[in-house]
Amino acid sequence: MSDKDNNVDPLLIQGHDYDGIEELDNPLPQWWLVTFLGTIVFGFLYWIYYEPLSGPTLMEELNEDLARIEKIQEKNEAQAPKLETVNFATLIDDSEAMGRAKVHFVAKCATCHGQQMQGLIGPNLVDKYWIHGKGTPEAMVGVIRNGVVEKGMVPWKGVIKDSEINEIVAYIISKEGTEVPNPKAPQGDKVD
Numbered sequence: 001m002s003d004k005d006n007n008v009d010p011l012l013i014q015g016h017d018y019d020g021i022e023e024l025d026n027p028l029p030q031w032w033l034v035t036f037l038g039t040i041v042f043g044f045l046y047w048i049y050y051e052p053l054s055g056p057t058l059m060e061e062l063n064e065d066l067a068r069i070e071k072i073q074e075k076n077e078a079q080a081p082k083l084e085t086v087n088f089a090t091l092i093d094d095s096e097a098m099g100r101a102k103v104h105f106v107a108k109c110a111t112c113h114g115q116q117m118q119g120l121i122g123p124n125l126v127d128k129y130w131i132h133g134k135g136t137p138e139a140m141v142g143v144i145r146n147g148v149v150e151k152g153m154v155p156w157k158g159v160i161k162d163s164e165i166n167e168i169v170a171y172i173i174s175k176e177g178t179e180v181p182n183p184k185a186p187q188g189d190k191v192d
């Protein structure tokens with residue numbers, strides 16, 4: 001008996017000895033096996049659910065989600081004050097409302113639109129050029145509530161009360177055409 005035989009490696013596959021070359025049994029780690037078998041079980045259940053049991057397709061799931069979002073939006077719209085009933089001209093004459101609007105503007109909007117609305121990161125709000133909806137009060141309320149996230153305009157819905165967003169819009173309208181230092185170059189379409 002050689003030294004080797006006295007000290008048999010437990011992983012050695014007995015009898016697999018070819019011209020002195022021996023085979024080891026290298027078992028896969030437990031965690032790996034469990035994960036692997038888990039994916040097979042998952043794949044099988046997944047297939048059962050979506051094929052024989054005809055689970056919803058991706059398109060159907062998407063449409064369900066979109067319908068749910070639409071319902072939530074409709075509910076929110078129904079709760080928002082009706083814009084047709086907001087009189088922006090009256091708001092402009094309401095000095096308390098304009099005071100509140102100015103505080104909001106300086107605190108929340110001026111960083112991007114400038115203290116005088118001359119435009120910085122965000123567009124100039126006192127010129128005649130508008131990116132969204134020709135600068136109508138309704139369009140402004142929409143942009144301010146919903147934001148233009150991909151362009152860096154923050155949605156303020158839920159942060160500023162709807163009634164105060166209306167006041168801010170009236171405040172912006174009241175500043176239209178004012179002379180401002182370093183106005184930002186026009187963006188969007190000219191509205192006369």
Ligand code: HEC
Binds near residue numbers: 121132140188
């Ligand atoms: C983080 C920067 C940022 C802040 C803060 C911000 N805005 Fe904006 N805003 C933008 C950008 C950028 C745009 C341009 C969006 C686009 O290109 O579609 C924009 C667009 C607008 C528009 C539409 C302009 C147009 O030409 O159609 C209005 C109105 C507006 N912002 C009002 C506000 C008000 C009111 C506040 C504060 C409550 C505010 N913004 C805060 C960045 C900002």
